[in-house]
Amino acid sequence: MNLVRSTTLAKQRSDTLRRLGILASGPQFFAVRPLHLSRRSVFQARFGQSLPLTASMPVSADSHAHSRVEPQRVDAPLTQSATFLVLTLTDSPGAAKTVRSVLANITDLNKNVSIRDPFAALNCTVGIGADAWDRIMAPVGLLKPPELHPFRVVRGAVHTAPSTPGDLIFHIRSERRDMNFEFERQLLDALGDSVSVADETIGFRYFDVRDLLGFVDGTANPATATQISKAVLVASDDGDSADLAATGAVGGSYVVVQKYVHDMKAWRSLSSEAQEAIIGRTKWDNVELADADDSKQKAHKTLANITDDDGTEHSILRDNMPFGSPASGQFGTYFIGYSRHLWVIERMLERMFIGDPPGLHDRLLDYSSALTGSVFFVPSATTLQNLDKD
Numbered sequence: 542m543n544l545v546r547s548t549t550l551a552k553q554r555s556d557t558l559r560r561l562g563i564l565a566s567g568p569q570f571f572a573v574r575p576l577h578l579s580r581r582s583v584f585q586a587r588f589g590q591s592l593p594l595t596a597s598m599p600v601s602a603d604s605h606a607h608s609r610v611e612p613q614r615v616d617a618p619l620t621q622s623a624t625f626l627v628l629t630l631t632d633s634p635g636a637a638k639t640v641r642s643v644l645a646n647i648t649d650l651n652k653n654v655s656i657r658d659p660f661a662a663l664n665c666t667v668g669i670g671a672d673a674w675d676r677i678m679a680p681v682g683l684l685k686p687p688e689l690h691p692f693r694v695v696r697g698a699v700h701t702a703p704s705t706p707g708d709l710i711f712h713i714r715s716e717r718r719d720m721n722f723e724f725e726r727q728l729l730d731a732l733g734d735s736v737s738v739a740d741e742t743i744g745f746r747y748f749d750v751r752d753l754l755g756f757v758d759g760t761a762n763p764a765t766a767t768q769i770s771k772a773v774l775v776a777s778d779d780g781d782s783a784d785l786a787a788t789g790a791v792g793g794s795y796v797v798v799q800k801y802v803h804d805m806k807a808w809r810s811l812s813s814e815a816q817e818a819i820i821g822r823t824k825w826d827n828v829e830l831a832d833a834d835d836s837k838q839k840a841h842k843t844l845a846n847i848t849d850d851d852g853t854e855h856s857i858l859r860d861n862m863p864f865g866s867p868a869s870g871q872f873g874t875y876f877i878g879y880s881r882h883l884w885v886i887e888r889m890l891e892r893m894f895i896g897d898p899p900g901l902h903d904r905l906l907d908y909s910s911a912l913t914g915s916v917f918f919v920p921s922a923t924t925l926q927n928l929d930k931d
């Protein structure tokens with residue numbers, strides 16, 4: 542292996558570790574630490590802003606959009622605990638105004654709680670659904686982002702991805718379950734009767750970021766700040782610039798969530814080799830397997846790999862978390878995917894549920910049922926902050 546390649550590989554590995562919160566930023570901390578927090582996330586938790594120029598700078602719309610928009614922290618590291626809170630708007634008078642005010646002040650709410658343990662790296666990203674956009678954002682003059690629409694049901698011959706209600710998503714994450722709990726409590730207090738809860742799922746880290754099927758989940762995520770920005774942030778050249786400006790979409794992301802439950806008994810009846818062929822990676826050491834021939838049954842990782850007609854590969858950023866309870870017999874994966882283009886995730890779902898070629902659906906679905914499905918747009922932090930000015 543030549544020096545350039547080995548340096549690049551070492552850099553990729555350290556970028557990934559850094560995103561997982563395992564490796565600290567900066568050369569003086571260039572070692573794997575048992576601590577589950579990077580110095581960067583501690584700094585952010587404490588001061589609500591990013592470290593000055595380092596290799597792991599936060600994602601920014603600037604890196605590919607030449608604007609001064611500050612994104613929400615969709616790139617926050619994977620943590621020990623996460624709460625996925627999906628809400629619907631009620632008809633109570635002033636509901637939209639209350640929500641606007643809470644969203645405009647979400648950073649202050651975050652500070653209220655995060656100051657109590659800066660090492661916990663509390664972060665919350667907020668997304669708004671298509672119907673709610675008309676009620677919350679349209680009155681302050683923000684048109685709907687070009688691709689935003691409710692989750693479209695994907696019906697395969699055997700499995701279906703359902704579409705379920707959701708006007709708002711709060712993706713709350715930190716190293717501590719109690720911090721997430723406290724943030725959620727204060728958030729729901731502030732929202733009052735303007736919302737009702739459609740779904741609340743508590744996710745947890747399972748060993749070395751494994752899903753409950755036993756596989757390491759998240760490996761193929763973009764890792765560097767540039768890769769993440771490119772994969773998840775809407776850029777100013779993603780459409781007509783005047784149209785985009787009217788939506789405030791630049792620096793935002795589309796996010797899709799689905800709650801899956803697994804049939805563990807059936808999954809465990811498979812050999813490890815059969816499970817590995819379904820996922821497309823080895824179970825023990827997470828090594829990628831070769832793709833199957835085009836006409837053959839494809840692995841999950843191949844069906845979820847999207848290349849457009851020009852040969853460009855489109856990544857998304859997944860922050861999936863296991864959830865469930867052995868006592869109630871529930872074993873699940875909460876899928877959450879952030880993307881610059883909604884069509885990329887929609888194409889993944891079509892390939893998984895309908896199959897490629899059609900009929901050869903993702904065998905992961907024979908052991909995993911989607912219970913929910915919703916789409917949201919995560920506006921930039923700048924757009925959120927300006928919401929209070931009506």
Ligand code: HEM
Nearest residue numbers: 752756757758759760761801842845846874876889890909
């Ligand atoms: C039951 C739910 C799911 C489970 C347990 C699961 C698990 C996994 C695992 C273990 C991998 C391989 C390691 C990695 O790169 O992360 C993977 C890859 C991937 N999954 Fe999933 N996944 C689920 C649902 C989904 C859904 C619904 C999507 C998209 C709509 C998706 C998109 C991807 C992508 C983009 C990759 C990387 C593919 C590549 O290597 O290029 N997954 N998933």
